Amino acid sequence: YWNTVASVDALKLTPDDVHLCMFAPFAHPHEIFARPLYLGGTMVLVDKLYPKSIAEAISAHKVTCMMGLSPMYENLLELLEHKNYDLGSLRIPESGGMYTRVELMERFKHKLGVPIIPVWGSTETTGIALANRPHGHIPAGSVGKPCLHYEVKIVDEDGEELPAGETGEMIFKGPAIVKGYYESIGSREQCFKDGWYSTGDIMRRDKDGFYYFISRVDDMFVCAGENIFPSEVEAMLEHNAKIHQAAVVPLDDEIKGQVPAAFVVCKSGVELTEQEVKAFALEHGPAYQHPRRVAFVDELPLGGTNKIDRRALIERAKSTLGS
Numbered sequence: 001y002w003n004t005v006a007s008v009d010a011l012k013l014t015p016d017d018v019h020l021c022m023f024a025p026f027a028h029p030h031e032i033f034a035r036p037l038y039l040g041g042t043m044v045l046v047d048k049l050y051p052k053s054i055a056e057a058i059s060a061h062k063v064t065c066m067m068g069l070s071p072m073y074e075n076l077l078e079l080l081e082h083k084n085y086d087l088g089s090l091r092i093p094e095s096g097g098m099y100t101r102v103e104l105m106e107r108f109k110h111k112l113g114v115p116i117i118p119v120w121g122s123t124e125t126t127g128i129a130l131a132n133r134p135h136g137h138i139p140a141g142s143v144g145k146p147c148l149h150y151e152v153k154i155v156d157e158d159g160e161e162l163p164a165g166e167t168g169e170m171i172f173k174g175p176a177i178v179k180g181y182y183e184s185i186g187s188r189e190q191c192f193k194d195g196w197y198s199t200g201d202i203m204r205r206d207k208d209g210f211y212y213f214i215s216r217v218d219d220m221f222v223c224a225g226e227n228i229f230p231s232e233v234e235a236m237l238e239h240n241a242k243i244h245q246a247a248v249v250p251l252d253d254e255i256k257g258q259v260p261a262a263f264v265v266c267k268s269g270v271e272l273t274e275q276e277v278k279a280f281a282l283e284h285g286p287a288y289q290h291p292r293r294v295a296f297v298d299e300l301p302l303g304g305t306n307k308i309d310r311r312a313l314i315e316r317a318k319s320t321l322g323s
Contacts (some may be wrong), residue, residue, distance in 0.1 A: 001175035003033045003127035006147035010131040011092050012271060015066065018089070020057060020066040022049060051079040055087065062089040069097045071302065072115060073108055073130055079224035085288055094119050094135060099213060099231055101238055102140045103223060117157045118143045122214065123199050124177050125150070125174070130211050141235065142210040150174045153196075154205055167214055170203040171196045185215060192315070219310065221250035221258045226288040228260055230310075235287045237277065242270045247300050249320055251293060256305060261317045262291035265299060272300045293321040 007013065013035060021032045021043050023273040036043045044061045046053050053074060057063060068076075073095060079085075090112060096119045110113045118244045120143035121128035129152070132144035147153045154162045178198045191198045202214040215229035222228065230248040237246040245265040250258035264273050274294040281290035295317075301309040 001034075001038075002036045002149050003031055003079055003125070003129075006149050006176065006300070007031060007035055007128055007131075008039065009064070009148045010128070010144075011094070013039060013041075015039045015041050017064045017092070018044060018062055019056070020044050020046065020063045022046045022054065022057075022066075031121070035065075045053075050085075051075040053085075055085040058090055059086050061087045064089055065092040065094070066090065067094040067096060067119075069307065070084075070095060070100050070104060073100075073104060077104075077107055077111060084237070089286060090114060090268055092117060094128070094131075096121055096143075098126065099141070099235065101235075103238070104236070105138075120144065120201075120211065122199060124178050124199075126178065129172055129176070132210075139206070139208075139210050142206075142276070143211050143213055144211065145209050146211075149176055152211070159193075164205050164207045167204045168273070170199045170201050172199065172220075173197070180253060183322055185233055197231060209271055221222070223250075223253075223259050223288050225255040228258075230288060231261075233260055233262070233285065233289050233291070236289070237264065237281060237291075239284065240272075240274045240277070240280050242267055243277075244268075245300060247310070247313055248291065248309050249317050251317050259292040259294070259319050260289060261293040263295050263297050263300060263313055263316075265297060293317070297320060 001307060018039060019032060019036045033043060038272050044057050046057045046247055047274065075095065090170065091114055093114065093116050095116045098119045099118055106117045117132050117134060119128040119220045120130040129147055129150045130144045131147055132138045132142060153171050154166065154168045155171055156162055156168050173196045200217045202217060204214055213231065215231050219230050220227055225307045233248040234246045237243055243264055246265045248260050251261040254261045264277060277294045278290055301312045303309040
């Protein structure tokens with residue numbers, strides 16, 4: 001209930017909206033179903049996540065709201081390059097679960113006339129807790145501002161709140177936060193302390209109150225004493241005009257402990273070398289961030305929720321890129 005009220009407020013949803021419900025039960029059906037039920041609106045059910053199925057549903061039923069991940073929007077744009085669908089009804093395309101590249105957002109807005117709306121949420125927050133607002137300013141890389149009924153802080157390792165501009169773990173409090181885990185004891189229960197839920201996400205807040213995802217706590221690794229946040233390195237690499245997508249994982253190193261290794265998907269029809277990627281990284285970021293090894297792949301592996309499967313990439317790096 002509390003998350004639905006917050007979502008309706010943040011995204012300016014109305015009873016006239018038509019919501020596309022397309023996620024499997026283990027993902028996020030609760031918030032997508034709850035919104036039209038709360039509003040007396042309309043839901044459209046699809047049982048396939050193929051771009052064609054999504055485009056056909058939007059076109060046929062005049063869908064106005066959908067939630068997806070970056071790869072879904074990438075695939076939808078690719079489909080529209082080859083076949084024409086009327087997607088003019090779409091006004092709220094939410095993007096959650098992972099970083100949404102600025103280049104993708106620009107292409108989407110150019111093609112469909114509406115911007116992708118980056119948001120942040122989790123199961124423990126019962127849905128989106130941070131969101132950019134429709135028709136509002138969306139800073140590059142931001143997942144938005146807190147939604148109604150959510151208190152949020154960025155804290156250091158001692159739990160002390162950090163000022164704007166500082167990087168730390170994001171914690172939440174409010175009536176939409178779950179109370180704990182079912183039949184769970186030990187380290188997982190440490191996520192809930194003094195009424196606050198610790199997300200495990202490293203974030204930054206700017207002076208205007210917008211939040212930016214940096215990394216998962218357990219994704220961060222240390223290279224010669226320097227903290228490496230994979231998403232920062234990936235975002236930097238994806239500014240290269242020849243790179244479509246990049247994923248960075250740690251690779252064990254006898255001297256530095258761990259070093260960055262990059263898996264790179266090039267844009268169609270272009271050629272790129274490992275040395276060119278390294279040189280670009282050294283030019284556009286701090287030296288300690290540059291990938292020591294680079295592998296070129298046709299696509300990045302995805303897990304069950306269409307997020308990049310970092311565990312699989314770490315294993316691949318160990319077997320194919322290790323010295």
